[in-house]
């Protein structure tokens with residue numbers, strides 16, 4: 001799990017301190033960091049052209065001085081531009097500057113524009129983890145001039161202006177940040193490398209080892225991770241010889257009336273493909289015929305109202321349920337959801353199941369807190385806003401964490417940078433979803449996969465993380481032209497690769 005840990009800038013600072021306290025001089029870390037920056041710079045622009053290193057007043061600038069020295073040592077033409085006088089540098093950055101062997105130039109924005117003419121790469125070493133406020137004045141003007149030049153940028157640690165914890169530009173809409181082609185960070189990625197817009201501003205990100213002590217992580221205790229098998233593979237159930245379909249759980253999908261019955265079918269198909277031993281699609285009588293003509297391995301059941309649902313879920317073999325996709329709104333729908341909440345099975349609430357409680361969210365959260373079985377909620381931003389309007393101004397990670405805590409559910413806040421947050425404080429950020437995945441029915445498939453993982457008795461946080469990753473991987477497998485129906489067969493290929501039988 002520690003392999004996939006993400007560190008906030010404050011946690012990274014702590015990792016630096018722990019390493020330095022253990023006897024590694026800070027300047028050694030900086031020299032290692034700067035050396036990597038120089039290597040990547042050479043990678044980006046080959047042997048030709050002048051490199052411009054733009055350095056800020058802190059240690060991010062220090063990495064820039066080391067990179068400049070390394071590049072010059074290999075015969076590269078390098079210019080260093082300073083945002084603040086060299087005499088104001090302190091600590092490791094001052095040491096790196098003095099070792100550089102040539103002077104940086106303190107210049108104006110106009111001077112920077114002149115320097116940018118004809119150079120083949122800019123190294124952005126203005127601000128990294130120590131950015132504490134929106135860029136203004138000369139710093140803002142420097143960033144604008146670099147972006148306007150159109151010259152490829154390699155950012156050190158983070159694109160200057162980007163908040164490494166939230167992935168947002170410091171200062172929001174009115175703020176500004178570097179748009180990099182590549183970024184290089186140290187020891188572990190930061191959440192801001194994966195959260196949008198940070199992910200877009202960073203370009204490709206390399207994470208390199210600079211000698212930070214691995215055991216710093218156990219002291220720091222990170223709570224944010226990048227999603228991948230490292231987070232949940234020990235929970236992934238592979239069928240065993242001698243096993244039984246009942247060992248893999250029985251997922252119940254509650255589908256809607258005929259005209260919106262497709263959503264339930266997509267979810268049911270996905271649940272079966274994702275490994276639930278049995279799947280039953282429960283629907284109102286009006287939809288049974290439509291479902292029966294299109295489904296074969298999925299079992300069907302017709303239930304009219306909440307009383308029937310209560311009765312059905314008394315069977316303990318039905319151990320996971322999904323309600324929401326295409327389900328419908330209104331008093332009857334709300335009563336059905338309340339009936340399901342009263343059962344003990346693991347539960348996924350999606351789409352209409354969330355919208356049905358937009359005017360009484362605390363009623364929903366109270367029911368979730370009271371029940372024994374786990375709940376996963378899978379809202380997109382619009383559904384989230386209906387249940388948690390007061391959290392909308394927060395950065396995405398914080399939003400998801402607070403919503404999980406308040407509701408008592410594992411919260412999957414969907415998007416290109418889906419965040420999965422647990423009420424216990426853990427969160428993962430997903431990064432494998434292609435843009436093609438943003439299409440009608442895609443969320444229904446995801447909800448079905450979550451339900452399948454819960455049916456296989458995977459804990460809720462790992463079930464949600466696993467499902468989001470499988471869904472993204474299936475999307476990548478299908479690629480351009482993807483429609484939701486394609487995801488279900490693609491899951492087979494993804495699972496085969498995952499268990500090493502491709």
Ligand SMILES: NC(=O)C1=CN([C@@H]2O[C@H](COP(=O)(O)OP(=O)(O)OC[C@H]3O[C@@H](n4cnc5c(N)ncnc54)[C@H](OP(=O)(O)O)[C@@H]3O)[C@@H](O)[C@H]2O)[C@@H](O)CC1
Nearest residue numbers: 016026029030058059060127128129130131132133134157
């Ligand atoms: N030994 C180590 O620790 C290692 C660190 N490493 C590297 O160090 C980086 C972190 O260094 P850092 O902590 O010095 O922060 P950094 O990003 O350079 O900025 C701080 C300076 O900027 C200033 N400032 C802030 N916001 C501002 C604004 N909006 N506009 C204007 N000024 C602003 C702030 O001033 P103040 O807030 O005090 O006014 C301060 O002077 C990290 O990203 C990595 O690259 C690696 O070499 C590995 C070893």
Ligand SMILES: [K+]
Nearest residue numbers: 124127156158
């Ligand atoms: K930077």
